[in-house]
Amino acid sequence: MPEKDKKQGTNISRRNFLKGVGTGTVAATVAPSVLIGSEKAAEAQAGDAIANATIELNINGKSYQVEVEARTTLLTVLRDGIDTGGNNIDLTGAKLICDRGECGGCTVMVDGKSVYACMMLAIDAQGKQITTVEGLADGDDLHPVQEAFIQHDALMCGFCTPGFIVSSAALLNENANPTMEEIKVGLSGNTCRCGTYPFIFDAVKTASRKV
Amino acid sequence: MASWGEASESRLIGKRVTRLSGKDKVTGKAKYTFDINEPGMLYGRILRSETAHATVIGIDLSEAEALPGVKAVIPLIEVGNKLRYQGQEIAAVAAETDDIAKDAIRRIHVDLEELPHVVTEDDAMVEGAPQIREDWAGNQSEPNVREDGDINAGFDEAAVEVEATYHTPVQTHVCLETHGHVAKWEDEQNLTVWASTQGVFGVRNDFAQHFELPANQVRVITEHMGGGFGSKFGPGIEGRTAVELARITGKAVKLMLTRKAEHLVAGNRPSMTQQVRAGATSDGRLIAYDMKGYGTGGISSGAGFTGPYVYHVPNSRAERVNVAVNAGNQRAMRAPGHPQGAFAMDSLMDELAEKLGMDPVEFRRINDPNEVRQAQYTLGAQEIGWHRRNTVPGAGTSVKKRGMGVGSGQWGGGGGRGTEARVTINADGTVEAVTGTQDIGTGIRTVIAMIVAEEFGLETTDVRVKVGDSQPGLPSGGSGGSQTTPSVAPVIKTAAAAAKQKLFERIAPLLDAPVGDLRVGTGTIYVVSDRTKTITWKQATGQLGMESISEGGTWEEDLRQNGAAGTQFAEVEIDTQTGAIRVIKIVAVQDCGLAINRLTTESQVNGGVIMGLGQAILEERFMDPVTGRMLNANLEDYKVPGTLEIPEIKSIVFDTHRKVTGVGEPPCIPTPGAIANAVYNAIGVRIRSLPITPDKILDALAEKA
Numbered sequence: 016m017p018e019k020d021k022k023q024g025t026n027i028s029r030r031n032f033l034k035g036v037g038t039g040t041v042a043a044t045v046a047p048s049v050l051i052g053s054e055k056a057a058e059a060q061a062g063d064a065i066a067n068a069t070i071e072l073n074i075n076g077k078s079y080q081v082e083v084e085a086r087t088t089l090l091t092v093l094r095d096g097i098d099t100g101g102n103n104i105d106l107t108g109a110k111l112i113c114d115r116g117e118c119g120g121c122t123v124m125v126d127g128k129s130v131y132a133c134m135m136l137a138i139d140a141q142g143k144q145i146t147t148v149e150g151l152a153d154g155d156d157l158h159p160v161q162e163a164f165i166q167h168d169a170l171m172c173g174f175c176t177p178g179f180i181v182s183s184a185a186l187l188n189e190n191a192n193p194t195m196e197e198i199k200v201g202l203s204g205n206t207c208r209c210g211t212y213p214f215i216f217d218a219v220k221t222a223s224r225k226v
Numbered sequence: 227m228a229s230w231g232e233a234s235e236s237r238l239i240g241k242r243v244t245r246l247s248g249k250d251k252v253t254g255k256a257k258y259t260f261d262i263n264e265p266g267m268l269y270g271r272i273l274r275s276e277t278a279h280a281t282v283i284g285i286d287l288s289e290a291e292a293l294p295g296v297k298a299v300i301p302l303i304e305v306g307n308k309l310r311y312q313g314q315e316i317a318a319v320a321a322e323t324d325d326i327a328k329d330a331i332r333r334i335h336v337d338l339e340e341l342p343h344v345v346t347e348d349d350a351m352v353e354g355a356p357q358i359r360e361d362w363a364g365n366q367s368e369p370n371v372r373e374d375g376d377i378n379a380g381f382d383e384a385a386v387e388v389e390a391t392y393h394t395p396v397q398t399h400v401c402l403e404t405h406g407h408v409a410k411w412e413d414e415q416n417l418t419v420w421a422s423t424q425g426v427f428g429v430r431n432d433f434a435q436h437f438e439l440p441a442n443q444v445r446v447i448t449e450h451m452g453g454g455f456g457s458k459f460g461p462g463i464e465g466r467t468a469v470e471l472a473r474i475t476g477k478a479v480k481l482m483l484t485r486k487a488e489h490l491v492a493g494n495r496p497s498m499t500q501q502v503r504a505g506a507t508s509d510g511r512l513i514a515y516d517m518k519g520y521g522t523g524g525i526s527s528g529a530g531f532t533g534p535y536v537y538h539v540p541n542s543r544a545e546r547v548n549v550a551v552n553a554g555n556q557r558a559m560r561a562p563g564h565p566q567g568a569f570a571m572d573s574l575m576d577e578l579a580e581k582l583g584m585d586p587v588e589f590r591r592i593n594d595p596n597e598v599r600q601a602q603y604t605l606g607a608q609e610i611g612w613h614r615r616n617t618v619p620g621a622g623t624s625v626k627k628r629g630m631g632v633g634s635g636q637w638g639g640g641g642g643r644g645t646e647a648r649v650t651i652n653a654d655g656t657v658e659a660v661t662g663t664q665d666i667g668t669g670i671r672t673v674i675a676m677i678v679a680e681e682f683g684l685e686t687t688d689v690r691v692k693v694g695d696s697q698p699g700l701p702s703g704g705s706g707g708s709q710t711t712p713s714v715a716p717v718i719k720t721a722a723a724a725a726k727q728k729l730f731e732r733i734a735p736l737l738d739a740p741v742g743d744l745r746v747g748t749g750t751i752y753v754v755s756d757r758t759k760t761i762t763w764k765q766a767t768g769q770l771g772m773e774s775i776s777e778g779g780t781w782e783e784d785l786r787q788n789g790a791a792g793t794q795f796a797e798v799e800i801d802t803q804t805g806a807i808r809v810i811k812i813v814a815v816q817d818c819g820l821a822i823n824r825l826t827t828e829s830q831v832n833g834g835v836i837m838g839l840g841q842a843i844l845e846e847r848f849m850d851p852v853t854g855r856m857l858n859a860n861l862e863d864y865k866v867p868g869t870l871e872i873p874e875i876k877s878i879v880f881d882t883h884r885k886v887t888g889v890g891e892p893p894c895i896p897t898p899g900a901i902a903n904a905v906y907n908a909i910g911v912r913i914r915s916l917p918i919t920p921d922k923i924l925d926a927l928a929e930k931a
């Protein structure tokens with residue numbers, strides 16, 4: 016990599032870079048030593064060297080061919096996937112927030128039901144209708160849930176919003192007129208750190224009168 | 227003197243206006259740093275220490291480098307140096323996919339010589355504890371002492387005294403968009419970085435300095451960002467690493483922290499333990515306050531907290547010490563220091579009031595010199611129905627018991643100089659407002675549009691607002707300290723006023739009227755002395771021909787004011803058999819000065835209350851003394867409020883004047899104290915340590931019985 020360093024224009028060497036990131040030299044005082052070897056266990060879990068497969072996914076009514084590994088999640092395909100024609104799928108509305116089925120930031124609908132896309136393998140989504148937040152509006156006509164979220168300011172930073180929008184739409188699919196308690200339970204799989212909840216509840220109430 | 231005018235004359239300012247970014251956010255179109263997909267972009271990841279304290283004796287990158295798809299592997303620490311907390315950076319990779327980057331991280335081999343660690347402040351203060359900071363004897367900073375009056379004389383005068391210890395644990399920010407960047411070198415001397423930051427210009431300057439580039443050749447973009455709460459100012463090691471990986475590979479690199487790293491290294495609210503002795507006179511005056519406190523901000527300092535906070539005590543002494551532990555550094559977190567101090571002080575106030583046989587609100591009225599809060603006590607008490615409160619805490623035999631409590635807070639939020647902005651009127655009638663601030667979710671974009679639209683008689687949607695980009699070279703400060711709106715709004719207002727004046731000068735001859743007689747209507751400009759002389763906005767701007775009007779503004783101090791007082795009342799219900807705590811209602815009376823957008827201001831107040839509620843009943847970083855690791859560095863075991871914890875929240879925007887004051891932070895301050903006092907009122911036993919969880923409630927009830 017030193018050659019590469021030279022090829023680029025600035026004068027930063029790796030050593031300078033290290034200094035800058037705050038790892039200045041501190042003399043090591045030696046205590047009883049434990050040697051931690053290479054992490055064999057972790058290595059054994061590594062999921063690489065797995066054959067790829069080309070699959071077809073139906074997302075927002077459109078068909079996509081993508082090459083995936085067995086471990087590739089639906090969320091990874093939506094956000095980072097490149098179809099076999101070389102185009103970014105680029106459906107970045109769904110977010111990876113907790114990476115373990117806790118926050119709902121990655122919520123999409125699969126056959127009309129809300130699903131955590133971070134917890135579903137892409138290969139398991141074959142043959143199903145996937146709807147992301149990008150696919151909810153009908154052209155310029157927003158879904159009633161989307162309209163109501165804007166109207167009630169049910170969003171601040173908005174990072175959790177796509178997940179809440181899809182969960183709310185899925186909730187209203189199943190229960191067109193939920194009570195406050197049903198709204199809270201229905202959206203309990205989604206987390207918002209900005210604290211928009213009270214206005215989200217209002218928005219879902221408003222939207223429920225329109226769907 | 228610049229002014230915002232009378233409320234009765236405002237068409238937009240002070241009203242409820244939906245966010246300009248709303249549509250993009252509800253359709254998934256809003257692009258956050260995390261969403262940037264550049265052609266050929268690589269994915270960066272960082273290998274972090276799982277050991278709390280160790281010396282690095284070897285790093286072997288070769289196996290990672292050999293993995294197909296890996297484009298760069300760099301060390302982030304030198305052999306011989308020490309790792310001082312779990313999560314500290316060891317090495318970084320850039321690879322074609324995120325999964326390959328993950329695989330590569332597992333192929334970096336590190337040999338460490340472990341050193342003794344200590345991860346809780348109480349362990350760190352024990353004699354014989356491992357010395358983890360060479361410059362702090364016993365892992366403790368020099369005490370910071372503040373004295374007022376004569377404390378001994380004060381206690382002599384006291385009729386009642388309370389001695390108690392209050393504790394708040396370390397809390398983490400939990401930004402839903404983790405800290406991260408997408409870095410791309412346009413060529414050897416021009417760098418573009420998308421950054422999830424609260425300070426576009428600060429980040430730009432850091433990169434320019436670090437990578438030895440002229441500042442105007444570094445562009446930092448933050449179109450939307452997913453929460454910061456004080457933790458996202460500098461680029462951090464991860465930001466510089468992303469830029470370095472991009473430099474080495476010649477490709478764009480996206481590097482976002484993992485959820486785990488976000489908890490470990492991206493900042494936290496320091497803990498606080500306060501041992502307090504305080505006294506009051508028989509007529510209810512606070513007379514003496516003596517506090518010794520300590521807390522940890524990790525391996526760094528910064529464990530500040532306030533006391534006796536908003537209440538006036540003539541004789542006081544406060545001594546604070548920072549304790550070092552092997553854990554990630556603290557960063558500013560929404561109203562740094564205040565909620566910790568307010569919780570302790572409001573708990574203490576109630577304990578003293580009870581000894582005096584006085585109503586807690588009455589006791590506050592006597593000791594709180596702030597006039598705004600005096601009015602808020604009345605309003606808040608009415609709203610919650612204070613008269614329904616248990617007169618004898620814990621009275622009754624029912625399983626579920628209810629109680630009410632009150633808490634207070636104070637913040638600055640007056641803004642400051644340093645914002646440059648331009649407001650431009652084009653000949654076709656379009657309007658632009660540009661400044662280098664960033665919208666971190668508070669809605670400043672919409673506020674800017676409202677101010678300009680009000681000035682020009684247009685709608686907010688007619689104004690194109692450009693923020694979150696260092697490129698136009700119109701700097702603004704970081705969004706911290708509740709400073710954004712009071713810093714930006716006056717500059718936008720004066721810029722818009724200047725542009726309007728210029729337009730009036732151009733069209734006055736056409737209307738055959740003196741400039742001073744021109745006014746804006748709704749989409750029109752007319753002559754005040756002869757209303758038949760009216761032209762539309764577009765006719766007016768059409769006079770500009772091939773030109774545009776573009777004006778800057780100044781930070782007029784009369785347009786903003788420092789000081790935001792707040793009071794909250796809480797009602798809770800405790801299940802005395804399970805210890806379950808349910809917050810039923812919070813009334814938040816928040817002084818906002820002039821709330822430019824009432825709707826988004828209410829959102830801010832709700833958000834503050836909810837974060838305060840998390841601190842009160844849910845949030846705590848758990849450290850394992852044996853392994854030195856955080857036990858709940860995820861979103862299952864680190865609990866933040868979810869839908870089921872949300873009470874009825876009555877956010878009262880208490881606007882006391884027509885000057886702008888920032889309110890991002892203050893609404894989270896009074897909540898924990900109010901909830902803690904409500905718990906006491908419900909069950910008659912006091913929990914002096916946050917979060918107030920069922921186990922603590924059951925223990926306290928058992929002890930009482």
Ligand code: FES
Nearest residue numbers: 112116117119133
């Ligand atoms: S990212 Fe999928 S549930 Fe949190």
Ligand code: FES
Nearest residue numbers: 172173207208209
């Ligand atoms: S709006 Fe920011 S996390 Fe929900």
